[in-house]
Amino acid sequence: MSENNPLRDVFDAIADPTRRRLIRLLSEAEEIPLHDLTERFSMGRTAVSKHLNILKEAGLVLDRKAGRETRYRLNAAPLREILAWAAFYSKFWDTNMSRLNQLFEEEEE
Template sequence: MVKQPDPILDRTFAALADPTRRALLARLGEAETLSVSELARPFPVSLPAIMKHLDVLSDAGLVERRKSGRVVSCRLNAAPMEEAMAWLSRYQRFWTERIDRLAAFLEKDEPLQEVECPPSPASPSGGA
């Protein structure tokens, strides 16, 4: 049975797909709250561009914004990332099992067979 798409998970991954948005989240992870101008300061893009990135992050539920007078403060909300981590952990188990099986296969005490390969036509000959 095919599971229906999860719009929250889709928005989370879409928001995390952009390196600028990931960098914004990393900055917010270092401080309790930052104003939009403080958050935008190290980025070589315009303030309107940062605002658009913050809109995407807010729509995904990853950033909470509060306005106090003329200052808009942003705060990280990592809860939507928990669902993304749970989704990814299923695949981590899958790949861990595959790698463990490969390691077990490679650690068997069977000698490796030597395979003789013919010389490549592009390889230089010894008589040059």
């Protein structure tokens, strides 16, 4: 589970390509109204809203009402959990690749 919000795991939230695209779109703007986000997908408003709610449950998206519309913005802080996870495996692969290179060099000698 996410340390930011126990309702939804961050890894689960970003597992879907549509949600990753929503994160990308939100990262490129300060705030985006729901209707603007919906225009960028080949699905209805309800489907986009469901994806946004999953991101919201993971703490990745914040929303606010502005009159009759809902505006969304990215909260990137929970992505640190993914960065930390990937960094561990990056170090793992760097170490193993260094060992492999060392073996190749020893065989060439």
